[in-house]
Every structure is written in structure tokens, then in C-alpha cells.
Amino acid sequence: MTETKNPTNAASDIINVENLINSYNLKLDSLTRDLQEQKSMLQSILDSDSEFSQLALEAEKVTKTKSIARQKALKQSNAISIIDKTKDIKNELREVKIAMSDYLTQYITLSGSRQIEAPDGTLMDIIYSAKLVKNKT
Numbered sequence: 808m809t810e811t812k813n814p815t816n817a818a819s820d821i822i823n824v825e826n827l828i829n830s831y832n833l834k835l836d837s838l839t840r841d842l843q844e845q846k847s848m849l850q851s852i853l854d855s856d857s858e859f860s861q862l863a864l865e866a867e868k869v870t871k872t873k874s875i876a877r878q879k880a881l882k883q884s885n886a887i888s889i890i891d892k893t894k895d896i897k898n899e900l901r902e903v904k905i906a907m908s909d910y911l912t913q914y915i916t917l918s919g920s921r922q923i924e925a926p927d928g929t930l931m932d933i934i935y936s937a938k939l940v941k942n943k944t
Contacts, residue, residue, distance in 0.1 A: 828939065
């Protein structure tokens, strides 16, 4: 026997979930601020330590030298072609992921299932990851 949801219950459920989302969003903001504060305090301790500051300055100089050497090496013709190939592969990978997402959505719509069997017999679940972002309007 299937229960049909009362519109009042459905509206109440939506409001309850919305309140939970807002509550957790506030908690995320609070935890993020707390984390930033703790990191800042830790950085202050490191900045006030003379030994650490001196070593950090030396490391920064070495990093700059390394960066210059890296840029010089990457200007070689074979490196440039590899960089271009890498960019092409990344773009293709992005396009394939978008197409895969579209096909998975279509598969769910057509089959009603969130599972699909791979050619090797492995059963795979189709999942989505939701996150909350501010509206740009």
C-alpha cells in the first residue's frame, strides 16, 4: 500500500530540510572562520620565530632560483610540445567528463536505475555530489 504525501506534510518537509541546509551552511561558515583564525595564530607564531623566519627566507630564494631554472627548461621545443599535448588531453578529459555526466543522467532517466554494469561485470553506482553556492544575481 503506497502512501500519498499530504501537501501540508510535503511543505513542512521542505521547510525542515531548508532549515537544516541553512543551519549547516551557517556552521560551515563558522568553522571556516575558526579555521582561518587558528591558521593565522599559527602563522604569527612561525613569523615571530627567528630561526624559522631565516630558513623561510633562504627557502624562498632557493624556490625563486628553482622557478627560473624550471621556466628555462620548459622553453625547450620538446617541452613546449609536451605542454601543448597536456593541455589538449586536459581539454578532452573535461569534455569527456561532461559527456559522461550527460549520458549518466540520460541513463538514469531512461532506466530508472542508479547502477550500471561495466563490461567486466563490475556493478557501479551513479552518484551526484551537491554543494551550495551563492547565487550570482
